[in-house]
Amino acid sequence: MKYLIYGSGNAREHSTFMRLKSETGSNVFFACYGSNGILQGDPNFFSVQNTTMAILLAKEKMVDMVLVLSPLDLLKGIADIFAKAGFKVFGVKTKLAQVEGSKVYAKSLMEEFGIDTPDYRVFHSFQKAKAFLEQSWIAGSSEYVIKSDRFLANASLRVSIPQNLEEAMETLYFLMVSSGMDTGSRYVILEKKVTGPELSNHIMFDGDSYLLFPAVQDYKKLYENDHGPNTDGIGSMASTIPVITDDDQKYIENRVIEPSLKAVSSVGDYRFFLYTGIIKTPQGINVLEYNTRPGNPEWSTLLSLLESSLEDLINYTMEKRLSAYRPVWRQNAVSLTVMATASGYPFTEKEYEEKIRGVENLDEDVMLVSDHTRKEEDALVVSGGRVFGLTHTTDSFENARKKIYANMERLSFKGMFYRDDIGTNGIRFR
Numbered sequence: 001m002k003y004l005i006y007g008s009g010n011a012r013e014h015s016t017f018m019r020l021k022s023e024t025g026s027n028v029f030f031a032c033y034g035s036n037g038i039l040q041g042d043p044n045f046f047s048v049q050n051t052t053m054a055i056l057l058a059k060e061k062m063v064d065m066v067l068v069l070s071p072l073d074l075l076k077g078i079a080d081i082f083a084k085a086g087f088k089v090f091g092v093k094t095k096l097a098q099v100e101g102s103k104v105y106a107k108s109l110m111e112e113f114g115i116d117t118p119d120y121r122v123f124h125s126f127q128k129a130k131a132f133l134e135q136s137w138i139a140g141s142s143e144y145v146i147k148s149d150r151f152l153a154n155a156s157l158r159v160s161i162p163q164n165l166e167e168a169m170e171t172l173y174f175l176m177v178s179s180g181m182d183t184g185s186r187y188v189i190l191e192k193k194v195t196g197p198e199l200s201n202h203i204m205f206d207g208d209s210y211l212l213f214p215a216v217q218d219y220k221k222l223y224e225n226d227h228g229p230n231t232d233g234i235g236s237m238a239s240t241i242p243v244i245t246d247d248d249q250k251y252i253e254n255r256v257i258e259p260s261l262k263a264v265s266s267v268g269d270y271r272f273f274l275y276t277g278i279i280k281t282p283q284g285i286n287v288l289e290y291n292t293r294p295g296n297p298e299w300s301t302l303l304s305l306l307e308s309s310l311e312d313l314i315n316y317t318m319e320k321r322l323s324a325y326r327p328v329w330r331q332n333a334v335s336l337t338v339m340a341t342a343s344g345y346p347f348t349e350k351e352y353e354e355k356i357r358g359v360e361n362l363d364e365d366v367m368l369v370s371d372h373t374r375k376e377e378d379a380l381v382v383s384g385g386r387v388f389g390l391t392h393t394t395d396s397f398e399n400a401r402k403k404i405y406a407n408m409e410r411l412s413f414k415g416m417f418y419r420d421d422i423g424t425n426g427i428r429f430r
Contacts, residue, residue: 001064001315003028004087006054006078009036011339011369011389012069012296015303016310017045018367023311031057035374035383037356051078055085065090065318071293075101075151090314092292096268100292104149104187109263109290115256116286120191122149126176129188130169137165142192146171149187155220156229156346161193194281197429198288199244200236200298201252201276204313205261206322207269211313212257214240214305214329216298217427222346224421231346232386235422236298237397239334240305243427251285252278260290271317280429297337297389300369304335304393335393336400336423338408339371343415345385354413356380356387361410366403367391382413397423 003020007013009032020028021044030036030045031054039045048054058066066082068074068091075098079091098105110117123129136142146160146168157175162168175188202213216238222228244252256276264270275291275298294302303310308328316325342352359380362368369391372384392403401423408418 001027001311002062003065003067003311004031004054004058004061004063005029005067005069006031006033006051006082007068007070007073008032008034009039009370009372010034010070010296011371012294012299014039014369014371015300015367015391016067016069018369019303019310023309029057029061029063035372036370037373037375037380037383038368038370038388040375051081055082055087058082058085058087064088065314067091067314069293070296071097071100071151071291072153074293088318090272090318092270092272093268096264096270096272097292099264099267099290101151102149103147103189103289106290107189109266110287113259113263113266115259115263116284117288118145118192118194118286120189122187122189123176124187126172129172129176129190132190133165133168133172137168139164144168145191145193146175147189147191148175149189154346155232159220159230161230194279194283194286196279196281198277198279199427199429200295201257201278202294202298202302203257203261203274203276204272204317204322205264205274206271206317206320207265208320209323210257210261211322211325211327212253213302214238215243215427215429216295216302218295218298219419219422222341222419224419229346231341233295233297233339234341234386234419235336235338235389236295236301237334237336237400237423237427238298238301238305239397239427240329241332241334244429248280248285248429256285256287260287264290264292271320296371297339297369297391300367300389300391301335301337304367304391305330305333330393333393333395334397334400334423334426335391336397336404337369337389337391338404338418338422339389340387340408340411340416340418342372342382342385342387342413343417345417352382352384354382354415356382356411356413358411362390362407363403365392366407387413387416397426
């Protein structure tokens, strides 16, 4: 079969392209409307301006399946567009993407299907939301996370964890008043703040059967020790070494995964990834969010642990034969990804066009994936806030950290930043 990946050129798409290329040779193509400096020059990498050009490319290359993997594209209906053009599409249509696109809708599905989630209130009026916070906020015992109903491009705005009431009010005002409807949200969720270790459950679902990927945790906060604003993901770690108790595993399968799959099936024909973000609080396991696609950078991390065919996994899912797929994972292994960002990320992103130096010095067993890079003459340059990631798979988080950070030190560009504590304590969910 022949495949076409359509997207902006981010790390999720980049790692998928490289894996499918290793399995299918020249039978995978990348129609990129953004930039990816590492892939520029690859004969199967094509720059396109829009879906019309991508469809023409897909027809020219006689593509059998189009992969749409990223949230903004799915929410814009890109999967629908390719389907209408006559292509088989691996990626959810707009209606299903709303499970991620509207947090209010996701919460309503959780309630309908009896899925535990933190207590929350939905507000359309800034004044009512403000009054609720003033009455309900008690420092240290009753605090709230502020979530935009709409999927916003800037992750620091999608979910905010205020440190105090004043900060909460400022965030609320920005989302509902000062930013305007183009950036802000008509609705916000005020969700009771809960604490505990989190997991990003990645599930492949074909409408009947599902496959649960190994345990993976991502790092959303910009700074060490989980301080600072939320990001799109600053690092991730995954493991095939068991980290979940049998009781928790049964709870996750019976009270999270199975009802969540029933929930998305009630919306439409779901044959794709479902990501359930969960947290283990002192009171029990709760679902925080749904993503209707794989995480970024979690997908690069998980993919490095998968030894069996990704091509088969995709096709078995599309053909509703996932129960026949026999996944092979790298045993007793851990994988780590660390992202490098430009100065100012995730707010006022700076230092674009800066040259990235040292790529030629990376070890062969360290994978460099581009999130926002492009090529200018012979140089790799920064083209966005989250720039690239390094992924390494080995037998322990300690060894993974040593390898990743030794290689990260060989890379540089003006304003380069990365967290230095990714994977420090390994995955903890007990």
